[in-house]
Amino acid sequence: MRLTVIGTGYLGATHAACMAELGHEVLGVDVNPDRIAALQAGRVPFYEPGLAELLAKHVASGLLRFTTSYREAAEFGDVHFSCVGTPQQAGGQSADLRFVDAVIESLAPHLDRPALVVGKSTVPVGTAARLAARLAALAPAGQHARLAWNPEFLREGFAVEDTLRPDRLVFGIDRDDAESEQVLREVYRPLPAADVPVVVTDFPTAELVKTAANAFLATKISFINAMAEVCEAAGADVAHLSASLAYDTRIGGRFLHAGVGFGGGCLPKDIRAFGARAEELGVGQALSFLREVDAINLRRRQRVLDLAGELCPDGLAGRRIAVWGAAFKPDSDDIRDAPALDLAARLHRAGASVSVYDPKAMDNARKLHPELDYATGALEAAQGADLILHLTEWPEFRALAPDAVAAVVSRRQIIDGRNILDRDGWRAAGWTFRSLGRQ
Ligand code: UDX
Numbered sequence: 001m002r003l004t005v006i007g008t009g010y011l012g013a014t015h016a017a018c019m020a021e022l023g024h025e026v027l028g029v030d031v032n033p034d035r036i037a038a039l040q041a042g043r044v045p046f047y048e049p050g051l052a053e054l055l056a057k058h059v060a061s062g063l064l065r066f067t068t069s070y071r072e073a074a075e076f077g078d079v080h081f082s083c084v085g086t087p088q089q090a091g092g093q094s095a096d097l098r099f100v101d102a103v104i105e106s107l108a109p110h111l112d113r114p115a116l117v118v119g120k121s122t123v124p125v126g127t128a129a130r131l132a133a134r135l136a137a138l139a140p141a142g143q144h145a146r147l148a149w150n151p152e153f154l155r156e157g158f159a160v161e162d163t164l165r166p167d168r169l170v171f172g173i174d175r176d177d178a179e180s181e182q183v184l185r186e187v188y189r190p191l192p193a194a195d196v197p198v199v200v201t202d203f204p205t206a207e208l209v210k211t212a213a214n215a216f217l218a219t220k221i222s223f224i225n226a227m228a229e230v231c232e233a234a235g236a237d238v239a240h241l242s243a244s245l246a247y248d249t250r251i252g253g254r255f256l257h258a259g260v261g262f263g264g265g266c267l268p269k270d271i272r273a274f275g276a277r278a279e280e281l282g283v284g285q286a287l288s289f290l291r292e293v294d295a296i297n298l299r300r301r302q303r304v305l306d307l308a309g310e311l312c313p314d315g316l317a318g319r320r321i322a323v324w325g326a327a328f329k330p331d332s333d334d335i336r337d338a339p340a341l342d343l344a345a346r347l348h349r350a351g352a353s354v355s356v357y358d359p360k361a362m363d364n365a366r367k368l369h370p371e372l373d374y375a376t377g378a379l380e381a382a383q384g385a386d387l388i389l390h391l392t393e394w395p396e397f398r399a400l401a402p403d404a405v406a407a408v409v410s411r412r413q414i415i416d417g418r419n420i421l422d423r424d425g426w427r428a429a430g431w432t433f434r435s436l437g438r439q
Contacts, residue, residue: 001187004029004077006103008039008066010159010265010334011120011152012083014051018163019081020058022190028066029073031102040066047333047360050160074110079183080117083152088269095124095273104131108138111145116183120152122210122270124277128203132174148173148180149203151210156264157331168197172206211277214270215290220255221262222296228258228437229299238437239419258437260343260391260417261300263328265336268294300436301339304389304417305346307434311387311413317351320410322381325392326358326365333360335368339417340391345369347389357381359394378405385409393418402429 001024005016008030016028030036038045042056058064067073073080084099100121107117117135119128132147139145149172154162171184181200188196199209224245228238238258246253262268271290278287312319328338335341341356348354348371355373356365362374375381378397382388382405390397402425406412412431416423419435426433 001025001079002077003027003187004073004080006030006073006080006082006107007084007099007121008032008035009083009085010046010048010156011085011154012081013039013044013046013055014048014154014159014163015081015083015120015152016064017051017054017058018160019187020061020063021054021164022188024063024187026058026064027073027076028064029068029070030066031068033068036066036068047331048159049157049331054160070106071110074107074112074115078115079187080107080115081150082117082119082121084121085265086121086123086269086273087265088272092276093272094276095122095269097123097127100127100131101134104134104138108135108145109140111135111139111141113141114144115139115141115146116180117145117147118184119147119149122151122214122266122273123207124273125204125207125211125281126277128172128207132203146174146177146180148177148184149206150184151206153210153213156334157329164191165193166191166196168199170206170209171198171200172203173200174203211270211274214267215274215287215293217255218262218267218271218297219289219293221257221267222293224256224258225261225300225437226296229296229303231437232303235439236437237439241437257419259300259393259419260304260339260436261297263337263339263342264332265328265334268297268337301343301346303436304343304391304415305350307415307436308347308352308387308389311415311432311434312352315351316347319352319386320384321347321352321354322375322378322383322385322388322409323347323354323356324358324378324381324388324390324397325394326356327361327392330392330394331360333358333364335361335364338392340389341365341369343389343391343417344372348372355381355383355385358392359396361392379408383408386411386413388414389417390414390421391417393420397421402426402431406430 004027006029020026042059044052082103086095089096128149231238323344325340357375416435
């Protein structure tokens with residue numbers, strides 16, 4: 001099939017390369033000429049394991065090309081995937097839909113033959129119906145320019161894997177549009193896992209599946225982080241609590257890892273946008289708990305600052321603090337709403353001298369926070385430190401021997417914001433070791 005993928009960020013670039021891997025002819029579209037030039041040259045402008053190889057393979061095979069031209073996209077494709085971002089509005093909680101709207105406004109006027117536009121972005125419920133009407137009104141093909149909603153659930157760091165082996169496919173289809181459902185089934189037919197469950201539903205349900213999934217995951221993380229707060233007050237151990245809860249298969253252990261909390265380009269802004277949309281729909285109370293989920297999450301960052309204050313009793317001003325990690329999670333260079341980088345910046349504002357190291361996110365971090373110091377390795381960051389904060393759980397931090405780190409610091413003090421370092425090993429090497437939700 002001939003597909004276009006509009007928006008070539010984490011989601012779109014991955015989707016484009018994976019659709020080529022399924023054997024489709026794919027044209028990636030983006031308004032950013034630098035990004036298009038990089039992708040066309042086979043370079044992925046961000047870090048995502050396995051994506052660079054897949055991109056290079058299909059640029060070389062000729063199945064994957066890129067353009068900045070919507071006219072070319074409309075001429076080329078029969079199915080157009082919209083993969084643009086829906087960031088949080090500046091100064092508000094709602095989703096900013098300008099990019100989603102721009103895709104329809106730019107593409108539709110060129111659609112002069114039957115085409116299917118497929119939304120994949122995370123949008124407030126009700127958006128798809130509005131876009132479908134706008135699409136039919138703007139396209140020369142009129143009602144033959146159809147819309148479907150097919151939310152994407154990929155995790156950064158596992159984006160290729162999640163796209164080629166999804167847990168499920170959700171097709172939001174307009175009333176009586178059996179044809180669009182068939183087109184989508186055809187697109188995904190070559191998926192390696194032949195028995196991927198498919199849920200066919202209406203627009204609003206398809207939109208809600210994505211926001212509900214992210215709200216549930218965020219709630220699960222904040223639940224265990226709330227337990228961590230209680231553990232701290234009660235003298236209990238959240239790691240043991242979480243491990244014990246996980247044996248109950250109704251609860252399960254995934255997303256039950258207490259620490260400095262969730263960040264990234266999805267969970268934080270999606271729960272806020274979901275709450276804002278519920279308010280508009282008159283059911284704000286139903287989702288008022290998401291405000292608490294958000295608050296619990298942000299309180300964990302404050303807890304790390306408080307612990308840092310306890311370990312530096314003469315104040316943070318002038319103290320040397322090493323921050324291990326900047327990305328919002330390992331295997332990513334994404335620093336959007338990253339707890340690690342946020343904490344580094346807040347410590348700097350408190351007067352500390354902060355040295356940050358992250359295996360992949362240094363360039364992004366430096367652009368956003370040029371005021372921080374950046375080291376070329378974890379040990380260099382720790383040089384002369386009064387305190388180390390372990391905030392993104394890259395495997396290379398776990399591999400460091402406490403003795404080797406002790407040799408370079410000024411004081412043996414570490415806060416494990418991810419509850420994953422070998423506490424006993426660090427303590428045996430003479431470190432003051434603090435973590436979240438544990439004694
Ligand atoms: C998330 C959803 O998982 C994905 O399905 C959706 O499509 C996009 O949003 P992603 O943002 O890539 O994906 O990250 P995810 O792996 O979900 O992690 C989110 C954050 O939660 C990270 O900051 C991570 O460190 C944190 N987290 C995760 C915890 O603090 N504890 C956990 O137990 C799990």
